[in-house]
Each structure stands twice: as C-alpha cells, then as structure tokens.
Amino acid sequence: MRKLDSKMSKGFIIQGNNMPSYYDDWQSAQFECKACGWKGSGTELIEGEPFSDLYEANCPKCRECVTTVMFPTIEEARSNWDKVPPLDRMMVEYMEAHQASFEARKLFAPEQLPDVEGDDLVIVWDIDQFNGGDTIIRYGNLELWREPAFYEGYWRFSEVVDLLMQKYGERVQDLVPTRKSGNFLYGDSGSASRYVEEYRRKMRQLRRRATVTTIHPK
Numbered sequence: 001m002r003k004l005d006s007k008m009s010k011g012f013i014i015q016g017n018n019m020p021s022y023y024d025d026w027q028s029a030q031f032e033c034k035a036c037g038w039k040g041s042g043t044e045l046i047e048g049e050p051f052s053d054l055y056e057a058n059c060p061k062c063r064e065c066v067t068t069v070m071f072p073t074i075e076e077a078r079s080n081w082d083k084v085p086p087l088d089r090m091m092v093e094y095m096e097a098h099q100a101s102f103e104a105r106k107l108f109a110p111e112q113l114p115d116v117e118g119d120d121l122v123i124v125w126d127i128d129q130f131n132g133g134d135t136i137i138r139y140g141n142l143e144l145w146r147e148p149a150f151y152e153g154y155w156r157f158s159e160v161v162d163l164l165m166q167k168y169g170e171r172v173q174d175l176v177p178t179r180k181s182g183n184f185l186y187g188d189s190g191s192a193s194r195y196v197e198e199y200r201r202k203m204r205q206l207r208r209r210a211t212v213t214t215i216h217p218k
C-alpha cells in the first residue's frame with residue numbers, strides 16, 4: 001500500500017482490465033506459474049516490484065511474475081471500507097481532506113493572480129517546507145499565489161504555467177522550481193523532472209516566437 005499516497009493524490013480512477021484490483025479477493029484465487037508450473041493460491045505469491053499504478057506478485061518458487069495487482073483508488077477504498085486496514089483508512093481520510101483543501105484554495109482562474117509590472121517575469125515555484133506544506137508562486141518578493149502542495153505534484157506545474165501564461169502572456173520568461181521544492185515536486189517519479197523541464201522549454205519557445213513577431217512584425 002506504499003504507493004497509495006501518490007496515486008490517490010492525483011485522483012486517478014483506473015478502470016478494470018484483467019488484473020485484479022487491490023480489494024478483489026485475489027488472495028484466495030488459484031494461480032499457475034507459466035515459467036515453472038507452480039500452482040497455488042494468491043496468498044502464497046510474493047510481493048515483487050512496485051510500479052506507479054500496480055505491483056507484481058511473483059511465483060514463490062522461481063520468482064517469475066505471475067500476476068499484477070492494481071493499487072487502490074480512494075473510490076475503491078471507500079467502497080471496500082470494511083476491508084481497509086486502520087492505517088490505510090487514516091491515509092484515505094487524510095487524502096480526502098487534503099484534496100478538499102486543495103479544491104478550496106487552488107488557483108483556477110488567471111484573474112485570481114495580482115497584476116505585476118515588468119516584461120521579463122522570472123517566476124519561482126517554491127514550497128513551505130522540504131517535506132510539504134503550500135506551494136508558493138513568487139515573483140521577486142511578491143507572493144503571487146499559494147495553495148496546498150501534492151507529493152509528486154509535477155502534474156500541477158503545467159496547470160500553473162498555463163494559468164500564469166493566461167494572466168501575464170509572453171511576459172513570463174520562466175517558472176523556476178527552487179531546490180527546496182524538488183523533493184515534493186518530483187518525488188520518486190523518474191519522469192517528473194523531464195516533464196517539468198519540457199514544460200518550461202515550451203513556455204520559453206512560446207515567448208521566443210511572440211518576441212520575434214513583435215520585433216519583426218509581418
């Protein structure tokens with residue numbers, strides 16, 4: 001259940017395929033290992049490598065992957081509440097509260113942002129603490145916005161860039177993540193920093209195009 005946190009924070013609902021969901025009664029189902037022929041119940045499988053949405057359940061004899069199990073969503077946990085252990089219940093309740101607080105305080109419209117002077121806005125993506133708190137969007141000493149941060153919240157970075165661009169247009173030069181924000185922004189995700197860098201690159205490209213048009217109008 002380690003990954004419950006990051007997955008749920010994105011509010012993903014992963015719809016069914018043939019893989020068992022976390023609360024399906026897969027432990028009592030019978031499995032067969034295609035590699036070595038072992039047969040047995042789900043309880044005998046050994047927890048293997050975790051990925052972002054699922055983990056592998058491996059053969060106890062040869063360690064080959066026999067099946068994969070989806071991590072639960074908040075919705076699945078709620079509809080299987082009697083099967084959810086106390087610690088996971090606390091996690092679910094915490095995440096629901098966090099999500100509600102985010103919904104109440106999130107930046108959702110460009111008009112919420114203050115007007116600022118300047119033609120070359122280097123805006124900073126910062127965080128309260130290394131381990132969480134609020135994401136703080138700063139321009140110089142001016143706090144443009146703050147809202148609850150998510151662990152591995154890089155998906156939010158692009159949304160904030162879009163809102164900044166809507167408000168300030170190509171005057172935005174960059175949105176720079178501080179070193180302190182990195183832990184929370186990228187988390188354990190291998191692709192998170194690439195995602196953020198790619199978005200910053202797009203932003204600069206838009207600005208460059210707009211600048212060229214202004215200097216050399218057709």
Ligand SMILES: [Zn+2]
Pocket residue numbers: 033034035036037038059060061062063064
């Ligand atoms: Zn096997």
